[in-house]
Amino acid sequence: MATEQQTTGASADSGAANGTETLTVTDNRTGKTYELPITDSTVRAMDLRQIKVHEDEFGLMSFDPASTNTASCRSSITYIDGDKGILEHRGYSIESLCQNSSFLEVAYLLIWGKLPTQAQLERWTFDITHHTFVHEDLKHLFEGFRYDAHPMGMLLSGVGALSTFYPDAKQIKDEEERYMAAVRLIAKVPTLAAFSYRHNMGLPYVYPDNDLSFAENFLSMVFRKTEAKHIPKPELAKALDVLFILHADHEQNCSTNAVRGVGSSDVDPYSAVAAGVAALYGPLHGGANEAVLRMLRRIDRIDNIPDFLERVKSQEEKLMGFGHRVYKNYDPRARIIQEHMPAVFEATEYNPLVEIARELEKQALADEYFTSRKLYPNVDFYSGIIYEALGIPTDMFTVIFAIPRTAGWVAQWMEMQEDPEKKIARPRQIYTGERNLDYVAVDDREGPEKIVGPPARRPKRPRRGA
Numbered sequence: 354m355a356t357e358q359q360t361t362g363a364s365a366d367s368g369a370a371n372g373t374e375t376l377t378v379t380d381n382r383t384g385k386t387y388e389l390p391i392t393d394s395t396v397r398a399m400d401l402r403q404i405k406v407h408e409d410e411f412g413l414m415s416f417d418p419a420s421t422n423t424a425s426c427r428s429s430i431t432y433i434d435g436d437k438g439i440l441e442h443r444g445y446s447i448e449s450l451c452q453n454s455s456f457l458e459v460a461y462l463l464i465w466g467k468l469p470t471q472a473q474l475e476r477w478t479f480d481i482t483h484h485t486f487v488h489e490d491l492k493h494l495f496e497g498f499r500y501d502a503h504p505m506g507m508l509l510s511g512v513g514a515l516s517t518f519y520p521d522a523k524q525i526k527d528e529e530e531r532y533m534a535a536v537r538l539i540a541k542v543p544t545l546a547a548f549s550y551r552h553n554m555g556l557p558y559v560y561p562d563n564d565l566s567f568a569e570n571f572l573s574m575v576f577r578k579t580e581a582k583h584i585p586k587p588e589l590a591k592a593l594d595v596l597f598i599l600h601a602d603h604e605q606n607c608s609t610n611a612v613r614g615v616g617s618s619d620v621d622p623y624s625a626v627a628a629g630v631a632a633l634y635g636p637l638h639g640g641a642n643e644a645v646l647r648m649l650r651r652i653d654r655i656d657n658i659p660d661f662l663e664r665v666k667s668q669e670e671k672l673m674g675f676g677h678r679v680y681k682n683y684d685p686r687a688r689i690i691q692e693h694m695p696a697v698f699e700a701t702e703y704n705p706l707v708e709i710a711r712e713l714e715k716q717a718l719a720d721e722y723f724t725s726r727k728l729y730p731n732v733d734f735y736s737g738i739i740y741e742a743l744g745i746p747t748d749m750f751t752v753i754f755a756i757p758r759t760a761g762w763v764a765q766w767m768e769m770q771e772d773p774e775k776k777i778a779r780p781r782q783i784y785t786g787e788r789n790l791d792y793v794a795v796d797d798r799e800g801p802e803k804i805v806g807p808p809a810r811r812p813k814r815p816r817r818g819a
């Protein structure tokens with residue numbers, strides 16, 4: 354008998370270790386019985402194809418919109434048990450990594466599979482630190498954006514544009530090219546992220562400072578003004594580094610799936626990662642912490658929380674930062690962020706939104722609507738408040754998420770390149786449209802007079818210049 358299915362995905366070795374476990378399926382249309390092998394607690398969707406009524410038909414497919422119960426790959430990078438609230442990278446718990454490690458070390462671990470030796474870590478840190486500069490032409494690209502362009506849109510374009518600066522990255526089978534792409538992506542995404550902020554603020558771009566740590570350098574590129582050197586407070590750099598670790602990878606989420614899906618066409622890694630940035634931009638994914646802040650601002654006062662929760666319960670609103678496709682228990686990352694909040698608030702100015710967030714969480718967790726649906730705070734519920742305390746504007750939150758997630762995307766992209774089962778991603782569909790229609794000449798077509806087209810124009814945003 355198959356062992357119990359993992360909550361968030363099948364786990365190798367948890368299923369039929371001896372390869373003899375099977376699933377017997379009877380097709381009630383034909384009365385035929387099929388025996389499907391069970392491996393790693395999964396059956397292969399392709400094994401369904403043999404199930405057919407007539408020899409010449411296509412065969413049975415599985416239907417899984419949003420892939421909620423489909424393993425799309427084998428991976429040894431990240432393990433999640435959503436029911437128990439467990440997150441591990443390469444076997445190490447997220448709690449122990451946040452306590453003992455640094456973001457760059459975790460990035461190494463994700464990509465290369467093992468914690469680095471001292472010499473490996475030094476080399477890795479050196480390589481990343483010395484690839485943080487971007488080509489001056491990328492600066493010019495950023496100058497072409499409107500003053501109020503969303504920084505995620507700018508980052509998305511910047512990462513896509515990197516592929517034009519490093520055309521050799523197309524040689525995805527070349528190990529050295531892959532290494533350089535990994536280094537360049539992790540090193541340059543923070544620089545592009547900071548440029549997007551400076552562009553919005555109308556401030557000159559700040560070049561990387563190789564004397565600083567990864568998190569310090571990012572804060573310097575964002576906040577440096579006239580001072581010769583910007584050294585952020587250690588508590589803030591530490592909190593940001595922990596946030597980077599927390600966001601580094603999360604197995605087959607929407608953006609990682611985008612990177613793997615696009616990368617499966619053998620496109621260069623910059624283009625594949627740009628797809629990840631695009632997916633992360635969405636409010637149901639990386640855009641959630643931005644939405645949390647906007648929600649807290651709208652709630653405005655603790656007294657307004659009960660009314661707000663009533664609106665959520667009547668489905669007029671969503672409680673942003675709550676709920677997760679995988680965690681049906683407390684998101685472990687949210688707990689770790691909470692531990693770092695006091696140090697950040699100590700080092701920064703008082704922020705009333707923190708109280709609103711804490712009370713909102715308390716009231717939601719005492720409400721049957723949320724507990725019965727297993728809706729708990731996710732990583733985004735508190736990360737936005739820390740970013741806000743650091744003085745980072747709301748528009749930038751998702752961009753900051755993209756910085757560490759780049760390491761995860763790269764790790765997953767690298768793993769896919771080594772996967773003997775890799776093929777171009779090409780799901781099937783259930784076709785619901787018409788077929789075999791006769792073409793009708795335009796003069797002979799009937800239909801309503803109303804023209805289908807865009808709605809009446811809304812007033813335009815003010816434009817800078819002509």
Ligand code: ACO
Pocket residue numbers: 636637638639641665670671672673674675676677678679726728731732733
């Ligand atoms: N507020 C109110 N109700 C919610 C919320 C929420 N945040 N999330 C889920 N629900 C409700 C749904 O309406 C549904 O109720 P029903 O059973 O009465 O129809 C039930 O809980 C189950 O929700 P699903 O939408 O089926 O859950 P799913 O796993 O598809 O969605 C998601 C997960 C997208 C994260 C969802 O919880 C959500 O939209 N949360 C808010 C956005 C957010 O915080 N996203 C960040 C995710 S973490 C990350 O990307 C890093």
